[in-house]
Amino acid sequence: KPLALPGAHVVVTGGSSGIGKCIAIECYKQGAFITLVARNEDKLLQAKKEIEKHSINDKQVVLCISVDVSQDYSQVENVIKQAQEKLGPVDMLVNCAGMSLSGKFEDLEVSTFERLMSVNYLGSVYPSRAVITTMKERRVGRIVFVSSQAGQLGLFGFTAYSSSKFAIRGLAEALQMEVKPYNVYVTVAYPPDTDTPGFAEENKTKPLETRLISETTSVCKPEQVAKQIVKDAIVVTMGLFRTIALFYLGSFDSIVRRCMMQRARSEIADKTA
Ligand SMILES: NC(=O)C1=CN([C@@H]2O[C@H](COP(=O)(O)OP(=O)(O)OC[C@H]3O[C@@H](n4cnc5c(N)ncnc54)[C@H](OP(=O)(O)O)[C@@H]3O)[C@@H](O)[C@H]2O)C=CC1
Ligand SMILES: CCCCCCCCCCCCCCCC(=O)[C@@H](N)CO
Structure with a gap:
């Protein structure tokens, strides 16, 4: 049941810096x-040079592809095609490309809302959309989304950021319900403040209140956050919330499974008729 990482093809968006690089x-x-x-x-x-220092055999490859994940779906689709041609079908996709901008609601430019929604949300939709068909066909796959603690709680200064991270959760939970019968698993990480270049950048413009709220918790090391994210993606377990919702999700899952089986049965019936 756990995904075997040796020999697997893992695509990491935002893999050139911070948490993504550590993943x-x-x-x-x-x-x-x-x-x-x-x-x-x-x-x-x-980043490629740094990662290659950790190789465990001489067959391993680190491929780099430059693209803006938030702009044009067909570009992202092409990037995934290129990656699959070189390294085979994607076994695990980690959507870690993202950015944070903070400020009071009335001080944020309207364009900031558009930007964060495209990078954090659409920038996770596009790569996922590009890998999902093959994953379902192969009955193999993991998709990891990187939300934030600010994707569970709306916090002062994060009207634009929090909403883009909440959106990821809705996407991930709905997608998980669709793909579970195909043995594809979706996980969402909700990291706390983490010591990365992106975090340093965010701190340059943080409102006082946001900084004080953020200082009530300590800053994590990206290596530690990455380790947990990879572990959760390989061995999928259930968080507290998921346990509470277990009854509902379980019964919804069985509806989805029943439909899938019914459709398969009628396809067979059509063929033999
Ligand atoms: N650090 C923190 O405190 C926390 C971070 N997170 C989330 O974790 C993720 C990573 O954060 P962190 O490691 O701090 O960020 P960094 O800024 O250090 O790294 C961001 C990475 O994403 C890439 N990226 C950004 N925008 C785009 C884009 N439009 N298209 C393609 N790639 C892009 C960057 O490369 P390039 O600029 O070259 O494109 C870089 O590789 C983000 O989603 C962030 O919201 C969540 C909770 C806490
Ligand atoms: C059940 C939920 C637990 C909630 C714990 C309370 C945490 C309050 C402090 C949160 C600090 C803000 C984190 C944002 C991190 C982030 O995404 C940016 N740093 C990105 O750069």
Whole structure:
């Protein structure tokens, strides 16, 4: 049942920096082949060199592809095609590309809401949409979404960021219900503040209240956050919320399974008729 990482193809968006880079290193250390997806080519090459230091055999490959995951679906689809041609079908997709901008609601430009929604939300929809058909066909796959603690609680200064991270949760839970019968598993990570280049950038413009709220918890190391995310993706378990919702989700899952079986039966009946 757990996904075997040795020899697996893992695509990490946002894999050139911070949490994404640490996730790539963690998977590479366990024998995976990696595709890094981000915009800046220098940062991609830098990260590739760093990741390659952790190889455990001489067959492992780190592929880099530059694309903006938030702009054009057909570009993202092409990137996934290229990656699959070089390293085979994607076994695990980690949607880690994202950014944070904070400020009081009335001080944020309207364009900031559009930007965060495209990068954090659509930037997770596009790569997932591009891998899902093959995963369902192969009956193999993991899709990881990186939300945030600010994706569980709406917090001062995060009207634009929190909503883009809440959106990810809705997407992930709905998608999980669709793909579970195909042995494809979806996980969502809700990390706390983590010491990354993106976090340093965010702190330059954080409102005081946001900073004080954020300082009530400690800052995590990206290696530690990455380790947990990879572990949760390999061995899928249930969080507290999911346990409470177990009855409902379980009965919904069985509706989905029943429909799938019914459809399969009528297809067979049609063929033999
Ligand atoms: N650090 C933290 O405190 C927390 C972070 N998170 C989330 O974790 C994720 C990673 O954060 P963190 O490691 O701090 O971020 P970093 O800023 O350090 O790294 C972001 C990565 O995403 C890439 N990226 C950003 N925008 C795009 C885009 N439009 N298209 C393709 N790639 C893109 C960047 O490369 P490039 O710029 O070259 O494209 C880079 O590789 C984000 O989704 C963030 O919201 C969640 C909770 C806490
Ligand atoms: C049941 C839920 C538990 C909630 C615990 C309470 C936490 C309050 C402090 C939260 C600090 C803000 C985190 C945002 C991290 C982030 O996404 C940005 N740093 C990205 O750069």
